[in-house]
Amino acid sequence: MLLSETTTSPLFSLVPLIVFLPVLGLLVNMIFGGRMGEKAVGAVASAASGLAFVISVLLGIALWTGGGEATVVPFAEWIKIGALDIPWNFRVDTLSVTMMLVVSGVGTLIHIYAIGYMHEDVRFKQDEKRYRRFFVFMNLFIAMMMILVSGDSYLMLFVGWEGVGLCSFLLIGFWYEMDTLGRPSWANSNAAIKAMIANRIGDFGFLIAGLTMFWAFGSVQFGQVFGIAEEIAAAQPGIILAITLFMLIGVAGKSAQIPLYVWLPDAMAGPTPVSALIHAATMVTAGVYLVARSWPLYSLAPNAQYIVAMVGAVTALFAATIAVGQYDIKKVLAYSTISQLGFMVAAVGMGAFAAGMFHLVTHAFFKALLFLSAGSVILGLERGHHHLAHHNSSAAAAPTPPKDGHTPAGHFGSPSHHEEEVFDPGDMRNMGGLRKRMPVTFWLYIIGTLALAGIFPFAGFWSKDEILLDAAKLHPEIYILLAIAAFFTAFYMGRQIWMVWFGKPRHAAAEHAEESPKVITVPLMVLAGLSVLGGALNLPGLHTLTRWLEHTIELAEHEVHLAAWLQISWGGLNPLVALLSTVLALLAIFISWLIYGRKPLETGQKDPLKKPLGFIFTGMENKWFVDEIYSVVFLKPYAAISRFLADVIDWRFWHDWFHDKVIAGTYQWISRTVLDLRVDQQGIDAFFNGLGELTKRTSAGLRRLQNGFVRSYALAVLFGVIAILGYLLIR
Amino acid sequence: MNFGSIPLTYYLVLSAALFTMGALGVLIRRNALIIFMSVELMLNAANLAFVAFARQYGVFTGQLFVFFVMTVAAAEVAVGLALIVAIFRTKHSIDVDQMSSLKG
Amino acid sequence: MDLTLILFIILAVTAIATALGLLISRNAVYAALFLVMNFACVAIFYLLLGAPFIAMAQVTVYAGAIMVLFLFVIMLLGAEKLPKGDVLPVQRPLAIGAAVILLAEAVILLVQRFQSTAMLQAPGTVENSMDSLREMSGLLFTEYLLPFEVTSILLLVAMVGAIVLTKQEKGTRG
DSSP: OOOOSTTOOGGGGGTTHHHHHHHHHHHHHHHHHHHHOHHHHHHHHHHHHHHHHHHHHHHHHHHHHTTTOOEEEEEEEEEEETTEEEEEEEEESHHHHHHHHHHHHHHHHHHHHHHHHHHHOTTOOSOHHHHHHHHHHHHHHHHHHHHHHHBSBHHHHHHHHHHHHHHHHHHHTTTTTBOTTSOBOSHHHHHHHHHHHHHHHHHHHHHHHHHHHHHHHSOOBHHHHHHHHHHHHHHOHHHHHHHHHHHHHHHHHHTTOTTSTTHHHHGGGSOHHHHHIIIIISGGGHHHHHHHHTHHHHHTOHHHHHHHHHHHHHHHHHHHHHHHTOOBHHHHHHHHHHHHHHHHHHHHHHTOHHHHHHHHHHHHHHHHHHHHHHHHHHHHHHHHHHHHHHHHTOGGGSOOOOSSTTOGGGGTTSOOTTGGGOOOTTBGGGOOOHHHHOHHHHHHHHHHHHHHHTOTTSHHHHHHHHHHHHHHHHOHHHHHHHHHHHHHHHHHHHHHHHHHHSSOOSSHHHHTOOOOOHHHHHHHHHHHHHHHHGGGGGOTTTOHHHHHHHTTSOOOOOOOOOOGGGSOOBTTBOHHHHHHHHHHHHHHHHHHIIIIISSOOOTTOOOTTHHHHTHHHHHHHTGGGHHHHHIIIIIHHHHHHHHIIIIIIIIIIIIIIIIIIIIIHHHHHIIIIIIIIIIIIIIIIHHHHHHHHHHHHHHHHHHTTOOSOHHHHHHHHHHHHHHHHHHHHHO | OOTTEEEHHHHHHHHHHHHHHHHHHHHHOOBHHHHHHHHHHHHHHHHHHHHHHHHHHTOSHHHHHHHHHHHHHHHHHHHHHHHHHHHHHHHSOOBGGGOOOSOO | OOHHHHHHHHHHHHHHHHHHHHHHOSSHHHHHHHHHHHHHHHHHHHHHTTOHHHHHHIIIIIIIIIHHHHHHHHHHHTOSOOOSOOSOTTHHHHHHHHHHHHHHHHHIIIIIITOOOOEEEOOOTTTTSHHHHHHHHHHHHHTTHHHHHHHHHHHHHHHHHHHHHHOOOTTOOO
């Protein structure tokens, strides 16, 4: 963990730019964006993000040539109060650079995609300010994410952590005055608030972890904390356990794990590029990064590690089952993201930090690809719908947006006459047969699906397999959970493929869907390429990424007694594990074909799984009623208690009785009767009024002395002289 | 008593008497010009005391002071008379009691 | 009684008498002439005290220049006499009383407290020669150079001031 001053490359001094280039971009857009036009705003934002990527690449090269030693670049003095000294330092090591590359790389592609996407979004009504605001937020997000991954202390990490949380809030509620379909409603705002609150619970845990750390370690800087972690662990093992578990709460909030995952599906209310960038590829992986960054602490607390791994595994399976029952194309992907984050958290929880990070990277590629492709599909359907609406010239079917986007309140409550015919372009039941209408997006989507399902040789196969292998070695029960989750993953992705792309169009809009322009498809192609080749980062036998990360994370040798079937190894690739997961995935896709592909859904038909599974499917469809359970268990009692506290305790008791009667009454009595009348009016006022009156009268008398006759004044002077001489005489 | 000598005290008493009469003149006369002359008389009384002391101590400082006082008196008379002339132009009188606008 | 003392007494009486004349004369011209007489007495005192230069200056500056200026102004304004009537009837008795007290205090202070037994010798030819003047000029231009220069500035200011004050601006006449 010691810094190597000798090998410091001058390139390292560029590291503040990864934060300040996006900040510069957002400032330019904020100040000049109003006059630059859409294209230029998008170009500036993309360029800012792209330059940050270039800097990240340069840092990566510097690190590679410098032997991968961690370098701390001091930037500014930040907090210095007594013993507390937290500078703003940038930490350039293999872990942070990996994150920087993912954030800025995927981020840049999504920025470019968003130039086209935001223009076409139905909710975007040529409102240039909105357009600019979107890119300002996106740049701010990149900057904050960079602060998160490059900070050298938990506090700096926390600044970024809160910053991305803020950006997430702002962007989920980007169309704050409407719901996902553009109707006036506060639904999007509520989704944003939900995300904020769920994250707040997590942040609270993180904060406690950080404060405990400062209390126990006397520092929150990575180098110092990790340096004395072992001593502290030997002296007080409970401290490390507490810190790591509180940190887990933070991880559960940010990375959407049980029990705080509920915000992520709702976060799909944001524009699709946001879902891809923040809620799939980067921000939600911050928790994984946090655990990986804190590996020295977690390594010292095996119990905490097991809990983390278990939370991740259960989340992975739980979310995967919900994904099966969803109809909204983005909701499926949202639950898939939660499930995949569960994989990552399970991996880093087990101590397989490299595998977790590997999956983080590949997942960023293919999940961003899937989300953006889904966005392309939604746009395609909207185009088809628009086309229809124009041809039939029936405005009834079109989701008429509110005329004045800034004052939605006036529209609320008024019954919308077109409510019954609202077309949801994200509902898979409205799709079908799209592969002929949108061939490019179709192929891109297939690539993303195969990568996510873990089919050889796509990126997801390698990373997921590595996690499964580590799980099989360390914790068989976690392996079983994850393997089932992987099966479900392949199943729901298969279901989605058959429902969206095959069969016959189930809605007129799907029939007329149109392919997206190049500005949208080209970034997708890049991501598709990465999804195909991403596995090359850490191929078995080479383990490039693992070696790379080993400069930062010392991976412990697992001394476990391996079962015989696990000891077979082809350069780190266990054929049995790999074969089993591939077979499971293919089987799942085959089953999905049996159910959804062989006999495609008809318009208005219920999901074929509903009959055989019955209430189980109802549960999946309704997200296992978690929101409802939370509502009954937490929200309702909370509201009831709040109401009780507000009405009875605060209002009636404290306000009406205690404050009004007791305090205010006593106070008023004292002030009115005692202080005001007796002391103030009759005492102080009288005294000062008397003083004033005295002064007035005295001056009225003295005024006569000033009679204007110079001789009188001279006489007064003479009296003065006499007095002085008299004093000299009698002295 | 030495021949040809006068006690210092005599001069001082004379000086005090002249000064008092000058002061009295300032106080009881209404004519601005006479008030001025009385001021000159007071200055002269002081000068007389200065010279007497200079004589007693055998130094010239007292005489030099008289010299400066005379210069100041000359300057004062020039400005004072100019003031009186200016006042006379507006008030058509040199009675100081008529110049009592600045009263409280 | 030697001659010097007799001379002193005569001069002192004259001085006091002329001062009284200044005090009580109703005509300003008479007052001015009394004052000239008084200044002349004081000039002789200066000679008695061995200060010939001061005596000459007294005659030329005071009796000559200043008093002529006074007379000039009196004649110019035609304000020899003021009409009768006093708006401050209390002023006169109060002033006289105060003056008596002042004189009494001064005499007590000077005579009783000071208790000076010094005798001032009438000057010989040496003191009244030009040597004393040379010595005095030496002091004036060495030790007292700064006050001397300040005095010159004061005179200049007084001159300018007098001109400004008496200057009649166009349109303000009458």
